[in-house]
Structures are given as structure tokens and as C-alpha cells.
Amino acid sequence: MLQIIKNEWRFLIRSRIFLGISIAFISILLVSVFLGNYQTRKQEQTHKSAKDHVRQQWVSIDEMNPHSAAHYGTYVFKPTNLLNSLDEGVNSVTGNVLRVEGHVQNEIVHSEASQMQAISRFGKLKPSLLLQYIVPLLLIFLAFNSVSDEKQSGRLKLLVLQGAKPLQIILSKILSVWLYGMMLLTFVLSVYSILNFQSLTTDILTRTGLFFLSYTLYYFIISAITVYFSARWQNATLALTSMLGIWIIWTIFLPNILMSSAEKWHPLPSRNQFQSAMKEDRSKGLDGHNPKDKRAIALKEKVLKEYGVDSLSQLPINFDGMRMQADEEYGNSVWDKHFGNNRKILRKQKQSFQLGGIVNPFISLQNSSMGFMASDNLHHQEFLLQVENYRRFFIKTLNDKQTFGGSKTGNWRWKEDNAFFKSIPDFNYKPTQVSVILSNYLLDLALLILWSIIVIVIIYFGTKKIQIV
Amino acid sequence: MIQLQNVSKSFKGSLAIKNLNLEVQKGEILGLLGANGAGKSTTINMLLGFLNPDSGEVYINDIDTNHNSQETRKLIGYIPENVNLYPYLSGLENLDYFCKLAGLKYSKNELENYLTICGLENKAHVKKVSGYSKGMRQKVGIAIAYAKKAKVYLLDEPASGLDPLASNELSILLKKLASEGATILMASHDIFRVREVCNRIGILKNGVLVKELYSKDVSANELETLYLQFMQN
Amino acid sequence: MRSLSIFIYEWKHFVSSPFKIIALLLFLIASIYGLHNGADLYMQQSNEIERLNQKAKEEKETILSYFDKSEKGPKNRPWVDVTTPFWSIWYTPTYHFKKPSPTIVYNIGQAEQYGFYKKIGMYSSPYDADMAKEIANPERIQSGTLDFSFVVLFLMPLLLLVLLYNIKGSEAEQGFLPLIFVQTGSKNWWILSRTVFYTILLLFSLLGLMLYGATLTKVFEVDNAFWTIFLHLTIYLVFWVVLYFLILKYGKNIISNTLQMIGIWLLFAFIIPAVVHQWISIEKPTNLMIDLIDIKRDKTDEIYEQSNTDTDNQIFNLYPSLKQTKTAQDTIAIKEARNDSRIALINVAMKNAISKLEEDNLTKNELISKTYWLNPLTYFQNKLNHSSKTHYDDYQTYRNDIQNLVDKRIKIMVSDIWNNVKVDKTKYLEYNKTLNK
Structure with missing residues (x-):
């Protein structure tokens, strides 16, 4: 078997056309890694300067009423991740700027895609684009006549006569084509690691390892099916055209159709319906800015009772801040309900889409690639959740200061000094650890493994039916 | 040694080989003559173990190719019409x-x-x-x-498309191999080359061995006449 | 006559190839699916607009009831007084819609990147958070909807490949190509006639599909849009036919021709657009809207903190007629009017920041347009986006309209406050009429 693999590689190395294509392709891969990295670095700089600018505005507040500061709010910018330079996932279509303020949870806005006319339907020149779409095609081109050529030239007879078993021949051909894919994959990841050597963490390495595993399995599936077709069918053209058909259906056709269908099976509310429902639920709670609100009056009575006083002016605290926080907490529960519902729907959509991997291993590859590179919707939702948690902490700190900071109810002119505002920490995004979200991608990996096993079984039994003459 | 005993083979109902009996001894070169579709290549493929006979037995050095093709292939050298190497x-x-x-x-x-x-x-x-x-x-x-x-050499149209010099070199080489003890079966259209190289000649027609003779018993012209007679009848 | 025979015989070649027939059928099915996706989006957006119009009507009725009952506003909001221009205009429900063009059935374009309705208020801006796109799964948006234009732009070249790939190569491999050349005299003519057959087959298919699409929405109500789109698609088809013809003319065998065809498709569909996209992102990174944020915070504070004289001067500069009003001479009344008019100054500052941002986007678009000559797919995609009114420019026009409506709203409000207008039911209805124009 080793001999056959060595011979296949000798062919690859000695074929000028192939060598030319390989060099050109490796150059494109190299460019994609460099550009991806460069873009991420540049984006990091833009992100950092925006973040610093907004923070600077916050820490420069000389004095301000804490609740006014809650309205003044702050802004969170979606950070870039080093891994995104390999697979950008959904980042270009999700927003980048999120306003954090009291009373309201804003939507993330200003996506890259909304700032220009349409360009590429399949995203930027990231390594993932080449690894997902182009490398499998190269593997198909390499493998489609690997066995049929031996058959048509009569060499297959000679090989068998010399003692090679058909299964050995087919497996060797698969392995040599697969190794070529692995070589390109290893090349990309090595260059990426060298470029980012100082920033590599255990999490990044684990994620990259899992990314590698997903592609490894997918390349095996593609190589194996193509070589098998080449062995089973009489001519190379048929093997090539059928594999191209499979490639088109797997990579262009089905992901689109399945994703659209998943969205139809589990529909999300329209933005207006979502907001109206939120507004309606919120109207059932107290209005923090309206002292005459029934629920606000009830809260007032309760607090007065607790403190054993008759009027707000006798309270040692500022009831306005307490009312604002009560409003906030009610709003939070409303948001949890509605946003939680959206998250549930999105999760269902994702699961339905993941099951598409049963008929299309490309879907499993795409999911795991984005997932392990921290650029899928799950990671986006995690980011939004972290921002919301920060918002709650941020607003509560301000409202608590309004309540317990020493001011009296109704004293809106009371202000806190710069030291207080400086003391409130900035939002700090904690990248989601792969161990936390790994379970979400086990289905994708399992399906890729299942596909690999099925393909091996088919080859094992199918090879027996292959006619040498 | 090559032995075929009462071998028959058909493809999709059409009989390719019918009750073929053939034997090639050690050091002997047998030439199989026949038109396209006479069954020459089918015979070679059965000897190679790539096709199994519907009935009858095929032996290479007394080993049954039908059940021990891995073993018999170790003994065989095969030279197709076009040796397509890498x-x-x-x-x-x-x-x-x-x-x-x-x-x-x-x-x-x-x-x-x-x-x-x-x-x-x-x-x-x-x-x-x-x-x-x-x-x-x-x-x-x-x-x-x-x-x-290899103990047994199977050649399928080896001289086809060769220039006279190369063809002559091939004849010398085959004779040398036979003299060293190889068993050789050669399928061909080339009456004159077969007559020159082989010790024995068999004429196949529609899967039936219609004539077997020693090359020393006929001249090239006589062999041609005989072959044409069989083909025309 | 000879060409006609070649042409007619091509039909026999076509029907004897199940592979080609299946490919064509798959294309037709995908196109119909794509057309329905477009029609669904059209219906979805139209229904949402209808629902919002209804909601606006209900809001208006509620406010009218205050006038009827001589109330000043909602009971739980005692500070509201709908008889003042400020609150009356505040409570004039104004939605501005980007109504979907019926041609969206053919091409969804950038429709899913943007919102298509906006509730206009005095503090509104075309870059508000509520201008965000509809709630959708970003993974789906990223992979894009399979609309008719996607099928045509990306899959049609592949269908054409399947239909043409074995022309000449098949004859060459079977060894009778010289015979054909001897019989026909001109090999170009022979290849061309066969290619033209499939071109016409595809043109009829496209026309049929587009007519089917026209039954799903009222496409023919949009002037010439149907034929403009058909013309674009025809030119696009011819572009690929010419490329493939050249490959067939100079190609030697089926496999090499197929590989060249798929290679050129990969180049135009994947590599070039991806390279351009990457280049643009590096050249012009995503704008994080810092300028807008600065206006919303620092500039707003500045406007509120500046001296009354400065504020008055800026307001009179913006609306010179206000200087002649009674309020301008009344040192007490001017306070409230000045306070309410600061919105106009903030609006001006916002517009300045927005124009810088839009200039930036314009430069980005110009850069993309400059690559059209080597990036035909992006060119045709944007042509179709223009035809279906889902191009960036169409959303820019929509944003401009929103800004104009905000300007108009503020202008009326400021003018009526300074002119001390008392709002009654008739005036409120007039506001509704004017602001919803």
C-alpha cells in the first residue's frame, strides 16, 4: 500500500500541470491567511480605538446624576477574534455597535454588509472559503480518474497480477489524495500559527485542532467517494461529472435550501411584533420615570413600611433610584422571556440545520468550522448575552448609587463625581471557552465520523463488485 | 504448465468459450490464432484469474486458478497488447x-x-x-x-503495432525465455510471427478450438491457407 | 440549411442525455423555489407594512379621542399636552416604508441587510438602532437566500457547463471529429450552432420562469422592469456562452474542457469577488460610527450647555423667519421655545456626521464599482439589485427620505412653537396629513 501511495505522490510531484496548480493554489492560500490576519489586526485596532474613545468619554464625566449617566450610557463594539481570520462566519452580517443604556436593550447595528453594495455571495477570501469550497474540488480533480485511468490503460490488471488487492489499490489512492488535502490544511494552519505564535492560547489551539479534525474528516469523505466512483464506473468523465454534481448539491444547493427551510419550520417573530410584545409586557410592570404609576405607588408604600416612615422625604435613601431599578428588573425579566424565546427558536433552527448533515456532510463541516472558529451565531448570541449582563450590572451600579449614594428622593440635581464614574469597569468580553460550547458541535463531528464510516463500508463491500476486465 | 479442461464461458447468454481443452508444457510456446471475438482474450483472462469459467477447470502449474487466483498470479507474467506503464x-x-x-x-x-x-x-x-x-x-x-x-507468460497480441525489428527482438526474447523453462501462451492475429515463434499453434473460432498443430509441420503459407479456410467456413 | 440541421440534431443529442435533462430540471425546480422565496419576502414585507399602517391608524384614533374628550393626553402621563405643537407632533404617528418592489420576486438583493420601516420621531435619524434589519438567523443571512437571481447568476453557468461540456470532446474521443470537420467544412460554425441551440433553450427557460414569477407579484406594474431584468439575464447568459465557446473551440478533450469551464466559474463566482471583498475590508474597514456617537453625546451636551445667545443665533440662522415672531421678542416665552428647538440644532449636527459617514460608504462603493471589469458576477448582481430596488443606493434613497421627513417634522414643530400655534383636532389632522406625505 505504501508503494502505491509513494507512486501516486511521485505522479503529483512530477506532473507539471499539477505542480503549477498546486503552487498557484498554495500562493492563494498564503495570501488568504496573510490578508485574513492583516484584516483582523486592522479591525482590532479600529475596535480598540473606538472602545478607548468611548471609555475616555465615560471616565471624563466630571460630575453627573447617576441616572442621567444611565441614559448617557455607553457603547460596546463587537470585538474581533484571532480565529476569525480563518473563518469569518456570520461576522460580516451581524452588527458591530451596541448601545448600552437604562430602560432599554438595544439591537446591535451597523453590520459591514449594510455599509456597501453587494460584493461576494460566499464571503471574503478567508482560508475557510478556499478550504471549504475549492480544496474539495481540487481533491475531486485529483481523484476522479485515479482508478479509471489504471483500468483503461490496462495497468490495473498488471497491478493485481503483481499482488496488489483491489481494496488496497483503492484505499491507497484515497489516502494519497486525502494526504494532499491534509497537506494544504496543515500548511494553512502552520502559517496561521507562525503568524500568531505569541497570541496562541490553549483554547485557540484546541479550537484549531477541532477545526483540523472536521476538515480532515470531510476531505476523507470527498476523496473516498471520488476514488470509489472512479473505480466503479467505466469512464473518468462519468466519475468527474457525478462528483461535480454532488459538489454543487452539497455546497451550493442544499445549505441554502435547508437553512431557509429551518427558518420556515421554526419562524422568528418580526422585529415589530417582537418589540410590540416586549412593550406590551413591559407596560404591565412599573414605569420608573412615572411616580404616579400604580405599581410605583405600591412599591413606595412597601418601602415606606419597611423603613417605618410616612413620607419619601423621611427616607434615608433616594426612592427614585429604587423605582428606576425596580423598573429595570421588570424590564430585564421581560427581555429574558422574549429574547430567551428567540434564542430557543434560533437553537431549534440550528439543530434542524445540523441534522441536514445526515444528507450533506458539508453542512456539518460548515457548522463546525464556524463554531470552532468562534464566528457562528451561537458565539454571537453568547456575546450579546455578555453585553446584556454587563448592561444590567452597569445600570444597577448607577441606580444603586442614585438610591444609596446619599441623595434624597426627588433630588435630580444631585451629582456624583468623576471618581465614581471611573470606578465602574468597562465591558470586557470574555471569549467563550470551547469546553463550554463543545457539546453543540458534537452532532456535526459525529455525523462527519458516521459519513466516513459509511463510506469505508461502501468501499469495502463495493470493491468486491469491481470488475478488473 | 497451463491446462484448460472442458472450459466454457458465456457473457449475457452469448457463448464466448465452448468446451475448450488446452495444455501448454514447460518450455513450450503455444500460439492462439483467431479473429476478433474468437475468445483469445477471454481465455487469457481466465488464466489470469480475472474471469471464472462457467464450467471446466483452469490450472497453472497444477493449481486451480478459479479457487487460488492469488497463488497462480504469483506464477504468471502478463504482457498485454499495449503495455501502459506510468x-x-x-x-x-x-x-x-x-x-x-x-x-x-x-x-x-x-x-x-x-x-x-x-x-x-x-x-x-x-x-x-x-x-x-x-x-x-x-x-x-x-x-x-x-x-x-514468472513460470508462465501470457501474452495478448504482443506483436501488434511493433515495427519488424522490434517484433523480431520480441521473438528472440520469447524463445530465450522458453529455453530457460518458461511456459508461454501467446494470443495473436499475426500468422507469420506465431508460426515463427511458437512450437504449437491452436486456431480458435467462436470459442471453439477448431485446430491444433505443430508449427514444424506447416509452412507459413500453408498455415495462412489453413487459417483462412477455417475462418471462411 | 446546414446550421439548421445541426441545430435540429442537437435536440436529439439533448433528449438522449438523461444527465443533461436532469440538470435542466433541477435548474427549473431551483428557480421556481427561488421565485417563491422572493414572492414570500414580498408578501411578508407587504403584510408587515399593512399591519404597521393599521397600527398608525389606531394610534391616530387614540389621539383624536383626546381632542374629542377635551383631554390633554394619556392619564398616566400628565405632562403630555396634545394641544401644544411639541406633543401633538410627538404623537403624530409617522411611518416611512421601503415598500418592496414586485420585482423582488426575481432578486432579493440586499433587502435582508436593512430594515424596511421606520417610525419617524423628532429625534430620529436614518442610522437609529431601529433601522436594523428584521430579526433573522444570521447564519441564514450569511449563506444568503436561494432566490431566482442566485440560481441564475451562480447555477446557470454550471447548467450551461453540463449542457456544453462534451461538445467536440466527445466526438474527438470517439475518433470521428475529423469526419465531422470534413463534412461541415467549418468547425467554428458547427460548435457555434450547437452552442446556440442550448443558449436558445436557456433563454426560453429564463423567459418562462420570469413569466411564472410575474404571476406571483405584479411585476408588470413596474415600468419596463421585466424586460430590463430579462435583458440583463440575456447579456449575462451570452457572456458565459462566449467564454465556454472559446474553451470548446480551443479545447482538446472532455475532461480538460470541463476542468477549464469549472475553473473559470470558480474564478468569477468565488475567487475574484472574495478577493475584492477582502481588499475592500482592508482598505475601508467597517465604520463603527464613532462620529455619530460623538454627536449623540458630546455635541448634544455642548448644544445644551452653550449660551442662550449662541443657541438663538444658530436657530435663527437655520430658520430666519423665527426672528420676526412674537416669541422671539418675549423673554419668557422664548425659553421654552428655545429649549424645544435645540432638537433642530442636534439634527443639523447629526446630518453633518451622517454625510461624512455616507461619503465613506460612497467611496467604498466606488472602489467596488471600479472592479466590475474583472468582477462580472458582482456587476450583474448589483445591476439586478438596482432593477429590483434592493441595491445599497435604493436604501440610501430610503434613508435620505427619512432624513427629509425628520427635517420637515422638526421645521414644522419649531415654527409652530415659535408662532405659538394652538393645536386642535383640525390642526392635528393637518399634521398627520403633512407629515405622512
Whole structure:
């Protein structure tokens, strides 16, 4: 078997056309890694300067009423991740700027895609684009006549006569084509690691390892099916055209159709319906800015009772801040309900889409690639959740200061000094650890493994039916 | 030794070989003559173990090819009409590769020696096969079989498309192999070459062995006349 | 006559190839699916607009009831007084919609990147958070909806490949190509006639599909849009036919021709657009809207903190007629009017920041347009986006309209406050009429 693999590689190395294509392709891969990295670095700089600018505005507040500061709010910018330079996932279509303020949870806005006319339907020149779409095609081109050529030239007879078993021949051909894919994959990841050597963490390495595993399995599936077709069918053209058909259906056709269908099976509310429902639920709670609100009056009575006083002016605290926080907490529960519902729907959509991997291993590859590179919707939702948690902490700190900071109810002119505002920490995004979200991608990996096993079984039994003459 | 006993083979209801009985002894060269579709290649493929007979027995050195094809293949050297080798490898590399597949390890000198014995000029050994003539490729093909120390040689139209000089070199080489004890079966259209190389000749028509004779008993012209008579009847 | 025979015989070649027939059927099915996706989006957006119009009507009725009952506003909001221009205009429900063009059935374009409705208020801006796109799964948006234009732009070249790939190569491999050349005299003519057959087959298919699409929405109500789109698609088809013809003319065998065809498709569909996209992102990174944020915070504070004289001067500069009003001479009344008019100054500052941002986007678009000559797919995609009114420019026009409506709203409000207008039911209805124009 080793001999056959060595011979296949000798062919690859000695074929000028192939060598030319390989060099050109490796150059494109190299460019994609460099550009991806460069873009991420540049984006990091833009992100950092925006973040610093907004923070600077916050820490420069000389004095301000804490609740006014809650309205003044702050802004969170979606950070870039080093891994995104390999697979950008959904980042270009999700927003980048999120306003954090009291009373309201804003939507993330200003996506890259909304700032220009349409360009590429399949995203930027990231390594993932080449690894997902182009490398499998190269593997198909390499493998489609690997066995049929031996058959048509009569060499297959000679090989068998010399003692090679058909299964050995087919497996060797698969392995040599697969190794070529692995070589390109290893090349990309090595260059990426060298470029980012100082920033590599255990999490990044684990994620990259899992990314590698997903592609490894997918390349095996593609190589194996193509070589098998080449062995089973009489001519190379048929093997090539059928594999191209499979490639088109797997990579262009089905992901689109399945994703659209998943969205139809589990529909999300329209933005207006979502907001109206939120507004309606919120109207059932107290209005923090309206002292005459029934629920606000009830809260007032309760607090007065607790403190054993008759009027707000006798309270040692500022009831306005307490009312604002009560409003906030009610709003939070409303948001949890509605946003939680959206998250549930999105999760269902994702699961339905993941099951598409049963008929299309490309879907499993795409999911795991984005997932392990921290650029899928799950990671986006995690980011939004972290921002919301920060918002709650941020607003509560301000409202608590309004309540317990020493001011009296109704004293809106009371202000806190710069030291207080400086003391409130900035939002700090904690990248989601792969161990936390790994379970979400086990289905994708399992399906890729299942596909690999099925393909091996088919080859094992199918090879027996292959006619040498 | 090659033996076929009452062998029949059909494809999709059409009979390709009918009750064929044939024997080729050690050191003997048998030529199978016949038109296209007479059953020559089917006979060779059954001997190679790639096709199983519907009935009858096929033996190579007394081993049944039907049930022990792995064993019998170790004894066989096969030279097809077109020896299509890997064009991007040299003759030497091709020989080395095919030997290694058979589990044989030879030094470079030994491999070169085999090629030389089989008539390939020394300067051609390291040239890529893509630049070889058909005759040169055939010599490498024979070298593969020779290096394998094959006991039985099966040749399918070996002289087809060869120039007279290459064809003559092939005849000399086959005779040399037979003199060293090889059993050779050669299927061909070329009456004159068969008459010249083989000890014995069989004429196949529609899967039936219609005539068997010794080449020393007929001249080339007589053989041609005989062949044409069988074909026209 | 000879060409006609070649042409007619091509039909026999076509029907004897199940592979080609299946490919064509798959294309037709995908196109119909794509057309329905477009029609669904059209219906979805139209229904949402209808629902919002209804909601606006209900809001208006509620406010009208305050006038009827001589109330000043909602009971739980005692500070509201709908008889003042400020609150009356505040409570004039104004939605501005980007109504979907019926041609969206053919091409969804950038429709899913943007919102298509906006509730206009005095503090509104075309870059508000509520201008965000509809709630959708970003993974789906990223992979894009399979609309008719996607099928045509990306899959049609592949269908054409399947239909043409074995022309000449098949004859060459079977060894009778010289015979054909001897019989026809001109090999170009022979290849061309066969290619033209499939071109016409595809043109009829496209026309049929587009007519089917026209039954799903009222496409023919949009002037010439149907034929403009058909013209674009025809030119696009011819572009690929010419490329493939050249490959067939100079190609030697089926496999090499197929590989060249798929290679050129990969180049135009994947590599070039991806390279351009990457280049643009590096050249012009995503704008994080810092300028807008600065206006919303620092500039707003500045406007509120500046001296009354400065504020008055800026307001009179913006609306010179206000200087002649009674309020301008009344030192007490001017306070409230000045306070309410600061919105106009903030609006001006916002517009300045927005124009810088939009200039930036314009430069980005110009850069993309400059690559059209080597990036035909992007060119045709944007042509179709223009035809279906889903191009960036169409959303820019929509944003401009929103800004104009905000300007108009503020202008009326400021003018009526300074002119001390008392709002009654008639005036409120007038506001509704004017602001919803």
C-alpha cells in the first residue's frame, strides 16, 4: 500500500500541470491567511480605538446624576477574534455597535454588509472559503480518474497480477489524495500559527485542532467517494461529472435550501411584533420615570413600611433610584422571556440545520468550522448575552448609587463625581471557552465520523463488485 | 504448465468459450490464432484469474486458478497488447515499482540487468516512459514478468503495432525465455510471427478450438491457407 | 440549411442525455423555489407594512379621542399636552416604508441587510438602532437566500457547463471529429450552432420562469422592469456562452474542457469577488460610527450647555423667519421655545456626521464599482439589485427620505412653537396629513 501511495505522490510531484496548480493554489492560500490576519489586526485596532474613545468619554464625566449617566450610557463594539481570520462566519452580517443604556436593550447595528453594495455571495477570501469550497474540488480533480485511468490503460490488471488487492489499490489512492488535502490544511494552519505564535492560547489551539479534525474528516469523505466512483464506473468523465454534481448539491444547493427551510419550520417573530410584545409586557410592570404609576405607588408604600416612615422625604435613601431599578428588573425579566424565546427558536433552527448533515456532510463541516472558529451565531448570541449582563450590572451600579449614594428622593440635581464614574469597569468580553460550547458541535463531528464510516463500508463491500476486465 | 479442461464461458447468454481443452508444457510456446471475438482474450483472462469459467477447470502449474487466483498470479507474467506503464516514471522506476508491489526487492544493478536482458538499451533505462516506443514499453513489461521469475507468460497480441525489428527482438526474447523453462501462451492475429515463434499453434473460432498443430509441420503459407479456410467456413 | 440541421440534431443529442435533462430540471425546480422565496419576502414585507399602517391608524384614533374628550393626553402621563405643537407632533404617528418592489420576486438583493420601516420621531435619524434589519438567523443571512437571481447568476453557468461540456470532446474521443470537420467544412460554425441551440433553450427557460414569477407579484406594474431584468439575464447568459465557446473551440478533450469551464466559474463566482471583498475590508474597514456617537453625546451636551445667545443665533440662522415672531421678542416665552428647538440644532449636527459617514460608504462603493471589469458576477448582481430596488443606493434613497421627513417634522414643530400655534383636532389632522406625505 505504501508503494502505491509513494507512486501516486511521485505522479503529483512530477506532473507539471499539477505542480503549477498546486503552487498557484498554495500562493492563494498564503495570501488568504496573510490578508485574513492583516484584516483582523486592522479591525482590532479600529475596535480598540473606538472602545478607548468611548471609555475616555465615560471616565471624563466630571460630575453627573447617576441616572442621567444611565441614559448617557455607553457603547460596546463587537470585538474581533484571532480565529476569525480563518473563518469569518456570520461576522460580516451581524452588527458591530451596541448601545448600552437604562430602560432599554438595544439591537446591535451597523453590520459591514449594510455599509456597501453587494460584493461576494460566499464571503471574503478567508482560508475557510478556499478550504471549504475549492480544496474539495481540487481533491475531486485529483481523484476522479485515479482508478479509471489504471483500468483503461490496462495497468490495473498488471497491478493485481503483481499482488496488489483491489481494496488496497483503492484505499491507497484515497489516502494519497486525502494526504494532499491534509497537506494544504496543515500548511494553512502552520502559517496561521507562525503568524500568531505569541497570541496562541490553549483554547485557540484546541479550537484549531477541532477545526483540523472536521476538515480532515470531510476531505476523507470527498476523496473516498471520488476514488470509489472512479473505480466503479467505466469512464473518468462519468466519475468527474457525478462528483461535480454532488459538489454543487452539497455546497451550493442544499445549505441554502435547508437553512431557509429551518427558518420556515421554526419562524422568528418580526422585529415589530417582537418589540410590540416586549412593550406590551413591559407596560404591565412599573414605569420608573412615572411616580404616579400604580405599581410605583405600591412599591413606595412597601418601602415606606419597611423603613417605618410616612413620607419619601423621611427616607434615608433616594426612592427614585429604587423605582428606576425596580423598573429595570421588570424590564430585564421581560427581555429574558422574549429574547430567551428567540434564542430557543434560533437553537431549534440550528439543530434542524445540523441534522441536514445526515444528507450533506458539508453542512456539518460548515457548522463546525464556524463554531470552532468562534464566528457562528451561537458565539454571537453568547456575546450579546455578555453585553446584556454587563448592561444590567452597569445600570444597577448607577441606580444603586442614585438610591444609596446619599441623595434624597426627588433630588435630580444631585451629582456624583468623576471618581465614581471611573470606578465602574468597562465591558470586557470574555471569549467563550470551547469546553463550554463543545457539546453543540458534537452532532456535526459525529455525523462527519458516521459519513466516513459509511463510506469505508461502501468501499469495502463495493470493491468486491469491481470488475478488473 | 497451463491446462484448460472442458472450459466454457458465456457473457449475457452469448457463448464466448465452448468446451475448450488446452495444455501448454514447460518450455513450450503455444500460439492462439483467431479473429476478433474468437475468445483469445477471454481465455487469457481466465488464466489470469480475472474471469471464472462457467464450467471446466483452469490450472497453472497444477493449481486451480478459479479457487487460488492469488497463488497462480504469483506464477504468471502478463504482457498485454499495449503495455501502459506510468509515463512520468522511467523504465527503471516502473520496474522497481512493479517488483515492490510483488514483494520483490532488487538493487539498481539487478533491475538494470533485467532490463538489459529483456533488450532495453542502457541509455533508455532512466528515461521517462512517456518517451518510449511501444516496443520499448513491451520490453519493460517482459522485464517485469522476468524479474518476477514468472513460470508462465501470457501474452495478448504482443506483436501488434511493433515495427519488424522490434517484433523480431520480441521473438528472440520469447524463445530465450522458453529455453530457460518458461511456459508461454501467446494470443495473436499475426500468422507469420506465431508460426515463427511458437512450437504449437491452436486456431480458435467462436470459442471453439477448431485446430491444433505443430508449427514444424506447416509452412507459413500453408498455415495462412489453413487459417483462412477455417475462418471462411 | 446546414446550421439548421445541426441545430435540429442537437435536440436529439439533448433528449438522449438523461444527465443533461436532469440538470435542466433541477435548474427549473431551483428557480421556481427561488421565485417563491422572493414572492414570500414580498408578501411578508407587504403584510408587515399593512399591519404597521393599521397600527398608525389606531394610534391616530387614540389621539383624536383626546381632542374629542377635551383631554390633554394619556392619564398616566400628565405632562403630555396634545394641544401644544411639541406633543401633538410627538404623537403624530409617522411611518416611512421601503415598500418592496414586485420585482423582488426575481432578486432579493440586499433587502435582508436593512430594515424596511421606520417610525419617524423628532429625534430620529436614518442610522437609529431601529433601522436594523428584521430579526433573522444570521447564519441564514450569511449563506444568503436561494432566490431566482442566485440560481441564475451562480447555477446557470454550471447548467450551461453540463449542457456544453462534451461538445467536440466527445466526438474527438470517439475518433470521428475529423469526419465531422470534413463534412461541415467549418468547425467554428458547427460548435457555434450547437452552442446556440442550448443558449436558445436557456433563454426560453429564463423567459418562462420570469413569466411564472410575474404571476406571483405584479411585476408588470413596474415600468419596463421585466424586460430590463430579462435583458440583463440575456447579456449575462451570452457572456458565459462566449467564454465556454472559446474553451470548446480551443479545447482538446472532455475532461480538460470541463476542468477549464469549472475553473473559470470558480474564478468569477468565488475567487475574484472574495478577493475584492477582502481588499475592500482592508482598505475601508467597517465604520463603527464613532462620529455619530460623538454627536449623540458630546455635541448634544455642548448644544445644551452653550449660551442662550449662541443657541438663538444658530436657530435663527437655520430658520430666519423665527426672528420676526412674537416669541422671539418675549423673554419668557422664548425659553421654552428655545429649549424645544435645540432638537433642530442636534439634527443639523447629526446630518453633518451622517454625510461624512455616507461619503465613506460612497467611496467604498466606488472602489467596488471600479472592479466590475474583472468582477462580472458582482456587476450583474448589483445591476439586478438596482432593477429590483434592493441595491445599497435604493436604501440610501430610503434613508435620505427619512432624513427629509425628520427635517420637515422638526421645521414644522419649531415654527409652530415659535408662532405659538394652538393645536386642535383640525390642526392635528393637518399634521398627520403633512407629515405622512
